[in-house]
Amino acid sequence: MKKNIDDLTVQSFGDEWSRFDQSAMGEEEARKIFQDYFSVFPWDALPAGASGFDMGCGSGRWATLVAPRVGHLHCIDPSSAIDVARSRLSAVGNVSLHQASVDDGVLPAGSQDFGYSLGVLHHVPDTAQAIRSCVAMLKPGAPFLVYLYYAMDNRGAAFRLAWQCSDHVRRLVQRLPPAPKHLVTDTIALLVYYPLARTSMLLEALGYDVSNVPLSYYRSRSWYTMRTDSRDRFGTPLEQRFTRDQVEGMMVAAGLVDIRFSDNAPYWCAVGVKR
């Protein structure tokens, strides 16, 4: 049976997280981004000493913030980024690291109290199957948080056109070897991300609503984060985007109920509870 994994994308992420291990991200910024992702997560519903998993942990940047809050955390990633996470989490006693893909069944079915996968499952060939694989590992009543790239379905035509243009660029950039790819994505961060983000910051300070300005999400983000996300966005071979309805449909099909979406960027971030 063919594995639900794209080897080129896995290699690309291994290279990305070795270059951007997130150690340069400031604590305050990491906390804010963490809050963006986890704002809908039902922490209060978890049992004391909860055990869960981080599917596609990458460099372990979110695992470092989740692990102290729970009993045990399984960090799962198919790429060499797992070595970056291992180094980063070496002093954390309640994590286990697994170099495995989403459909390897690395944890027993029905064994986990919670799970999350942030910005990962749109990079596998069959996202719906990947969500089902994650949900299979959960106990009934356990929450699963997922962040998937949105299809601009809550944006206007101009915004969608800008994204379509950028996607043509991505299709070219992702073919480059690692070093030139890194240089190009850094250049995009410098010439596109940084000016738009800082202009948004200035406009907001002057009292304007900047929610419809492309890349305004980065207005208070660091240069390091812009470089990371430019590499993430333009350097990845396989990228899929989903509407809110599609995300909800995949979650329902995987056996999740009580689905809640975050109203704030990044879109789409949603949580559901296993039936």
Add this chain to the structure above:
Amino acid sequence: MRVLGLALYGPLAASTRYRLGQYVPGLAGHGIALEVRSLLDDEYLRRRFSGGRLPLAGMLAKGLHRLGHLRDQRHDVAMLHCELYPLMPGWLERRLLGSTPYVYDFDDAFYLKYRRGGLGVLDRVLGGKFDVVVRNAAAVTAGNRTLHRYASALNPRSTLLPTVVDTDRYVPAPRQASRIYTVGWIGSPSTAPYLDQLIEPLSLLGREGPVRLVVVGGPAPAIAGVDVCEIPWSEASEVELINTFDVGVMPLPDDDWARGKCAFKLIQYMACGVPAIGSPVGANTDVLQGGCGFLATTPEQWTDALRRLRDDRELARQMGQAGRERAVAHYSLHLHVPILAETLRNAAQGGTPCVA
């Protein structure tokens, strides 16, 4: 004698209430009329804390309004807290204060404001701002030893004036026996991130039995297995809320900014007879003495201190009582009104600024 109190923020800011506002009645008893004027109102702080857009036009109007206050010649002395205007050089602030002698008051390491963090890019222009303001003050009141050391190097007329509480208002209430161990914190959104230090200790305690974290005035961290309560701050309810805590906490990072903190939370807990645990940073080490709580640095030390106060109710009671006695003896408003009154009189009489 008339004193113009110049606060940066409205009474929603603890510094405005406790460094200036609460002294008004006591100073009146000493024949001193303190009139507190804020540059930015409570609406500004609400918007800043909620991430809303700042009312720029309103802020500009308030800036002009402050110029009007400064032209008012009816005051014998000014008491400047923090800074006259954000982003204004020290020499210009001094010019705007004119010939009125001023007391410079501070309870945070404001002198770092333009030397680090987001405003650090202004270091060359504004890095020395507070040095100029402090050097030219007729007197300085500093909230803790770290701040006092900084001020004394620039101005010999510096006095240590801790941030204190009215111990007639902050009083212990009878403890209600609770089945859930309640750890409490009171503060603002800007200091709430320090609570992340308690995530691991509280997570461990949560596995041993029911535990609640009450966070008053800021966003609470999420912790599995812990009952986390976020309660908006209000002046009317803060004492009542503190009296629901089994233990009050004040975690801090060990950095230059935190060393300028005045341990005010600890003083609030102690005055209510609540045992306290704090990081051994800055004024925390001065305040948490005499058996009124624990100092803790590592997650293990925090866990151990929280456990001991949970498991030994008699120890908790004794520490709470010691804290109350220490707050009354060292950190009460009654003790410090005369100190501020004398400082203001001296400033009004002999306030000849030294040369910048």
